Structures are given as structure tokens and as C-alpha cells.
Amino acid sequence: MSGVTRAALLLVLLVTVAVLLMQTMTASVSVGLIGLTQEDNPQWWATRPVHNESAAACAECHEETNTAVRASAHATVDCESCHGAGDEHIDLARSGQDAPLVLTDARDLCVTCHAALVSRPDGFPQVDPATHGAPDSGVTSSCESCHNAHDPGFPPDIQHTLGGRSDCLACHGPDQWEPLPPSHADRPGDGCLSCHSAKEQT
């Protein structure tokens, strides 16, 4: 074999080794750098922090409330649906610190689900916020004064703390939630409480 042939063979060998080396050592490194492999990324996504805890976490401290809610007409409503993500509140409470959880105006929250909208499914309990329980209807502007959001009942189990015929008719008037029976149509306007006693009077 001549010197030239040997030199050529050696060159081919060296080039092959160099190419293979570059491919193994640099290619996969740079592919990872510019983004053609995704090895770690699903893990990055999977390890994002959880902010909405669960009713079970709330029940660690609020067992009684949670038990009532789960047995109520709001059984399928998660605590955080109304109260918002609870992670900060729960972290503070678990470490024994003061953990205020301010709920925004409950009336706004209630109407988010219960204001009458033509787009909502028929049969879902809805009221017109302009007339139902509004100040001029003789009741009050706060849903919670009649309804208990943690145990609303269906039909709503009203806390009967009201006195006087006009207040009764706010809910039991002809077009209201639970109208009086026809036999009551000609009864005097101020005498409900002479026959009926409110379930719970204050």
C-alpha cells in the first residue's frame, strides 16, 4: 500500500470519527437547547402549585358548615366557587395564623347564578334581582337575611323572622315565589299573624 493510500485511509477514518463524535456530543446537547426535546417540560407543568384546594381541606376547620352544605341544595357547589381560591387562607390557618377570608358582596355572588336570564336552563332557580327581595318589596336588599347560602333548601327554606302582612306578601303575594292559596284571596290585609305564627320569630 502506497503512502498516499494510507494517508487517505487515515484521513477518512479521522473524519468519520470526528463526525460521529460531533453528532453524539454536540447534536443532542444543542437540540435540547433550542427546544426539540421536551424531557423535563411535562414535569414543569405537573409541578405548578395548586391554588384551589378542595372542600375536604376547608372541612379541616369548617366541618360543621361543610357537612351542612353537602346535605343542602348547594351540595354540588364547591366552597371555592363562592369564596375563591383558598390556598393562602388555608396555609395561614394551618400555620396557626390569623386567616381572614373576606367574601365579596354576597348579593352580587348570589345573582351571578340566580338572576333570571333567558339563557339559563329552565327549572334552574332564578329570580329578578330588581324586584325579588329588593328594598321596595318590603323585605331587604341582602339575600342572606332570608336565605342561608350554606343550607338554602329547595324550595328555599326561609328564615321566618318577618312580621306583618305586607312582608309576608313580599314572598307570598300573587306573583311571588310561593303565592297564597286561592282560599286566602279575600282575607284582610293585615292579619296573617292572627292565624299563622312565623316559624322563628325575633
Next chain:
Amino acid sequence: MPISRRRFVKLGAHAAFGGLLVYTLRGVLPKPGAGTADAEVDSAYDSYRPEDHDWAFVIDTMKCIGCGRCARACKQENGVPWEPGCNRTWVERYCFTADGEVHVDSPEGGINGFADEPLPEAIRDKEITKSFFVPKLCNQCDNTPCVQVCPVGATYKTADGIVLVNRDKCIGCRYCIQACPYGMRYLLPDEGVADKCTWCYHRITRGRLPACVEACPVGARKFGDLRDPESAVSKILAERNVSVLKPDMGTKPNAFYLDLDGAVV
């Protein structure tokens, strides 16, 4: 000192072998930073096997009350910016009027519900013949236009079927935002990278439900594993008539709709 040819080749071979050895070991040795992060969190993912799951979503349009608690919970859960246009999931309101028109709106993605505006301004004086809400979220398509168009391979589909974006690789070219027929992607204003619904990958890999499913007060959103024949989604797909959005796009969505009106796009 002159070096002989034989010695040169021998040295080269040793160097090559040494290089390969170092390279191989690099993959075996623990990665820097691994195990130093939240150990509890990492162990949850370590025991998770993506290839054992086939996640699916079912949306019941006849149950949705348009309260928007899903869209709100999503923003809190995933740190989605509150500004309009940044939504991983939202609720649309469809209104059909007597003159045959279809009006669709979604004020702020529905995060405050629809009670402030019982009817869209444009059709307030018209007779409404039919109306309902449609929650939207990523369909995690099997045939993904968004993944196909990404020029840098920053977005991809996991073994359990979720389409994710690698924020370290995304160059913010917005190609995927254009490509998605469902408008599911948006650009994170501060980071300048594409973002999208992950079906709460950090929750489902820990055995939890997506935040929107948990937040829905009426069970209009259902989520589960098609590998589990007893899961709610498996049963619905086996027993009921479901449809997908824009089936003629051929994207093969994994989010299915119950009682979907033909006018919904």
C-alpha cells in the same frame, strides 16, 4: 517532539472513548437541581405514568347556567392575567332571535357571569327564540394544528394527550395562535410566550380535577380517564350522543359536548 502516526491515532482513539464515556455518564448521573425542589410535589409526578391515562372532557351545554365561576377559578388557579383577551377557558352566550340571527357574546370571558347584562345590548329589543351558554376550553386535539405549525417545536402533546407549551423554547411568534381553529391560545403579555388551557395538568397528574370542573356548581363540566370504563366521561361517551366543535376541521378533539346546538362553532 515529533509524534509518530501510530501514537497520534492511539491518542485520538483514547480521546474519543473518553469523550463518549463522559457523555454517557452525564445522562446517568442526577441532574443538577433535581430533588432540590419541592420534594413532595416531585414525588407525586414521579409516580404518575402519563401513558396509563387518556384524559377526556365532557361539557353539558344544557346544564350550564353561565355563572362563569369556571373561568374565574381558572384565572386564579393558573395565574392567567385578569385583562380581557387572556383566557384559558371562557363561557359564550348564544342568543337566537326571531329574525333568524345568531348573536354570540362573552363579556370578559364570562368571569363575572352574565347577570349585569341580562341580554346583549344589540338584541335587547328583539324577540329571543332560543338561548344557552357554551363553555369553551382547549380540545387537546389528537390532530393538533398548533403543534404542527410551531417552528421551534415549543409545543407538543404529552403521552396522556395534553398539549403543552414549553415556555423556555417558545419564541412568541404567534403562529399557533393563528393556527388553532378554536381560538384557544393567547400570548402572555409579560412573558411574550403562548399560553393555553392544560386541563390543569398540575392537578390531574396529582389525581385532582381541573379547577373549572371543581368550580362548576351544576356539573356542566365533567372530566375523567377514558382508560377507566367506570369514569363519568367513559360512561357518557358509551351511552350518550356527543359531538365535538368543528368536526370537519379534522382536529379530533378530546373535549366532547352533550346536546350541542348545530349553530355552535
